[in-house]
Amino acid sequence: QKEVEQNSGPLSVPEGAIASLNCTYSDRGSQSFFWYRQYSGKSPELIMSIYSNGDKEDGRFTAQLNKASQYVSLLIRDSQPSDSATYLCAPSKDSSYKLIFGSGTRLLVRP
Amino acid sequence: GAVVSQHPSWVICKSGTSVKIECRSLDFQATTMFWYRQFPKQSLMLMATSNEGSKATYEQGVEKDKFLINHASLTLSTLTVTSAHPEDSSFYICSAALRPNTDTQYFGPGTRLTVL
Numbered sequence: 001q002k003e004v005e006q007n008s009g010p011l012s013v014p015e016g017a018i019a020s021l022n023c024t025y026s027d028r029g030s031q032s033f034f035w036y037r038q039y040s041g042k043s044p045e046l047i048m049s050i051y052s053n054g055d056k057e058d059g060r061f062t063a064q065l066n067k068a069s070q071y072v073s074l075l076i077r078d079s080q081p082s083d084s085a086t087y088l089c090a091p092s093k094d095s096s097y098k099l100i101f102g103s104g105t106r107l108l109v110r111p
Numbered sequence: 112g113a114v115v116s117q118h119p120s121w122v123i124c125k126s127g128t129s130v131k132i133e134c135r136s137l138d139f140q141a142t143t144m145f146w147y148r149q150f151p152k153q154s155l156m157l158m159a160t161s162n163e164g165s166k167a168t169y170e171q172g173v174e175k176d177k178f179l180i181n182h183a184s185l186t187l188s189t190l191t192v193t194s195a196h197p198e199d200s201s202f203y204i205c206s207a208a209l210r211p212n213t214d215t216q217y218f219g220p221g222t223r224l225t226v227l
Contacts, residue, residue, distance in 0.1 A: 046215065
């Protein structure tokens, strides 16, 4: 079992739709969870972090965390073609602050 | 805020030579920096964790004598790829964390290394 599982995609949605990205993790000790966006050929950029169960909203982005189910998701509302990228889920690993990256989900927003 | 730079952004070198990559936190002090490597169409793989003033901690399978890491100040970490070979060609990315205040990592723009 991989430490972090993400559907590789591509997830294709029309412009203006809601994109839903999912991630499961195996380490029950993970306390911090991060979503990064990576455009082709570029380094990851932080979208948001979440630490507690429930929802956290930041602009068009909403992160959801369920530690009991070891599940974290990212919703992107009003998707734009510029959101087309690979989205990386990254739980932290125990107390070392290391991040364990999933393989990422490629999102394609169709104009 | 939380800007991380890397230099150079790309480098081409001959097999057998050494290459140094710099990672700087521009507007904050980073007690911990991380070095990653990413091959095409693969995810980021952590190579090592670098703490200011102490030896780096390498991940399993990463040769510490080949990938030399120095974190001499709170704003600068360097990665030296020694005796580079074509299989070392990759995208090297550093990140910096504002520990102990937060575990959020901010990434540099990356360095693309091509070894001929």
